[in-house]
Amino acid sequence: MSEYIIESQDLTRDFGDFRAVDKLNLKIKRGEVFGFLGPNGAGKTTSIRMMVGLLHPTSGKVLINGQNINEVEKASIGICPQELVLWDNLTPNESLNLMGDMYGIPKKERQMRAEKLLSDLFLTDKAKTQVKDLSGGMKRRLNLAMALVHEPEIVVLDEPSEGLDPQSRRVLWNYIRFLRDDDGKTVILTTHLMDEADKLSDRIAIIDHGKLLRLDTPDNLKKEIGEGDVVDMKLSDQSKNETVIAALKDLDEIDSVSEIQGRINVYALDAVGKLPQIMSKVEDSGVKIADLSVRQNTLEDVFLDLTGTTLRE
C-alpha cells in the first residue's frame, strides 16, 4: 500500500478567463491531517471539489490510492462542506439513516453508526429534533457526522469551524484528532484560520490565487521565516521603509526582514535580546519608530511572508 492516499497532478481549473486552481501538485499521506491554508477565494474549495469528484478539472488529474478519482468507489470519501448541507425538516437521526442508506449500509448497522456519531458529537439529546430547530453549533456537528456515517477512508472538512462558538470548536477539534488517531482516517482540512491549521494539521499546504506556495509541517513552515519571534514596527516616515529594510538586512542577528502593508516585520530568534541592535539600525537611518511590538512567530507570519498580504478575511 502506497504511503500517499491522494495525489493531484497538475490539477487546474478555469472558470472562463479566471484560473481558480493553477497546476496544483499535492501528495497527501495516509492517516494524516492535511491542512489546506489560504484566504477566502484562494482556490481551496475548488481544489477540494475536484479532489472528491464533484467538479471536473480543466486539466490534470486526481488519484485516490493510485486510481483515477472517476473510477474510485464512492464510499471512500466523506465531505463536510463549508455550508450547512442539511435537510431542515428531517431529524439528525433520520438524516444520518438516510445518508447511511444511500451508501448501502444495512439498516441495523446504520442505526448503530448513527447513534454512535450522535453520541460522539454530543447530539444524542437532539436525535429526534428537526434540524431547523437545532443551534448553529449543533448543525455544524451534524454536518460533520453526515460525512462520516459511511465510515470513509478520507474525510474532507471544508472550513469546519466557520461560525462555531469556542465550545463547539473544541468539540470539533478533539473529534478531528480522534478521527486521525483512533480511527486512522486521512483528514483534509481547509481553513483560513491559522491557529486551526497550526494545531490540527500534520502538514500544511499554503495556497493563494490557485497556486501552491508551500507544503510542509507547521513547525518547518514557521522555521522557514525564522524560528522564534517577530518584531513588528511602524516608522514615522514610511517612505524610508526600503532604506531601513536594506540596513536591517545587514544585521547578522536577524533571520529575515520584510515590509507588510506599510509595516516592517523583523524575524529573529530571541528578538527581545536583539532589540537594541535593531532600534539602533533604524535610528542610524534617520527615522523614528512610531509603533513597535514583539510577538511569537505564527503561521500568519509565514503566510504574510509568502504572499506579502494578510488574509483577505
Next chain:
Amino acid sequence: MKFISIASKAAKELLRDRRGLIMILLFPMFFMLVFGFAFGGMGQQDEPHNLAVINYDQGATLPGTGENLNFGNNFTQVLKDIKYQDSNVKIFNVNQTNLNDANQLLKQRKADAAVIIPENFTQSILSSASGSNSTTTVIIRGDTGYINFGVSQGILTGILGQYQDELVAGIKSQLTRTPVQRVSKAIESKVESLPGTESFTNFDFLAPGMIVFAIILLATTVASTLTREVDRGTLSRLKLSKMRSFDFLFGNMIPWSFIAAAQVIILLGVAMLIGFKWQGGLNSIFLAVLVGVIGGIASVSLGMIIASFARNDRQAANLATIITVPMSFLTGAFFQLPHVIVANIMGQPFEIYEILPWTHVLNAMRTVLTFGGGWSDIAYQVGWTIVLTALLFFAGILIFSRTRLQPES
C-alpha cells in the same frame, strides 16, 4: 431500495413544511372557488363552429318524375356550405358521424351540437308538399349548459326553418306548377340534452379543468424543491453517495403522486360544495384519482426538466409559472381552444394540444366526473396519458441526471 428512503425523506419534508403544504393545497382551491362563483351560473361567449350530423334519412321517390331524393343529404350539404352573412366564413364545421361518436364529441366539447336527421325526413317533406299534414322532427342535441350549444341551436333552428320554407315551397310549386304563398310546417326541431347534462352550468365543465390546473401547478413546486436541493448542496451530498439518478427522481416522484391524488379528492370535494354536479359513483372518483396521479407524474417530470436549468429555487418557481400557466390554457382547462387537428390516429383526430399529457388527463377527468363515463370511455385518453407521461418522465430523468447528477463540468 434507496428510492424508498428518498421517497420517505421527501414525504417527511413535504408534510413537516406545513405552510408550504397548505399553500400547495389551498392555492388551486382558491382558483376553484373563484371560477365556481364566476361561472357557476354564467355562460361564456364563443363562436359556434363544430357540428356533428347523424343522418338516418332513408330518402324517397318524387311522385311523377320517379326521381330518388334524399333531403337529409341535401340538408347536411346545406349545413356544410352555409356561410355567415357578408362573409366567406362557414358557419359550421360539419362532422358526419354516428350517434355514439357524436355523443362522445359532445362530451369532449369537440362538437358544439349534434343534428339528428330522422329516417322519414325526405318522405315527410314530400308528403307535406303534396298537401298532407305530415311533419318530421329534427333533433338538436347537446349540452344545454354550454353556451356554444345555445348559439349553435339558435342558428340551426333558423336555418332549418328557412330550409323547410324554401324546399317545401319549391317542391309544391314543381308539383302544382303554381306559385305557393304559404306552406304547412313540414320540419320541426326539438332540442334534446345530452344525457346527464340537462342542468349543467359552465362550472361543471370548468371544475375538472381546475383540478388539472392544480396538477400542472405541481411542476412549479417540484421544480423549486429540486432546485433547492441543488442550491443548498444536499444534492451534492447525495451525488457523492451510491445513490443512482433513478433512486432520487423516482423516490421524489412518489410523495408528489400522493399530493396529486389528494388534490383531485380535495378539489372535487370543494367543487361539489359550490355546485359541481358530479356524475358517476365512487368508481368515477377512483378513475379521476388514477388519471390525476398519472398527470401528477407528468408534472413531476416537467418539474425535473425545469429544475435542470434553473439557478435557484426562486428562478425555478418563476420559470415554472411561465411554462405551466400558458400550458394550462393549452390543455383547455379554462376554455375551449380552436380545433387544430394535426393527425389522425387510430381513427381519432389528434389535435396539437393533445401532445400534452394533461390534455388527455383533462378529457378523461371530464368524461368520468362531468359525464359519468367509465373505464372504457377513458381508456384511449389514459393510454395517451401514460405514453406521453412516460416519455416526459424519461426525458426528465435524462436531462436532470445529465445536468445535475454528474460532476460539474
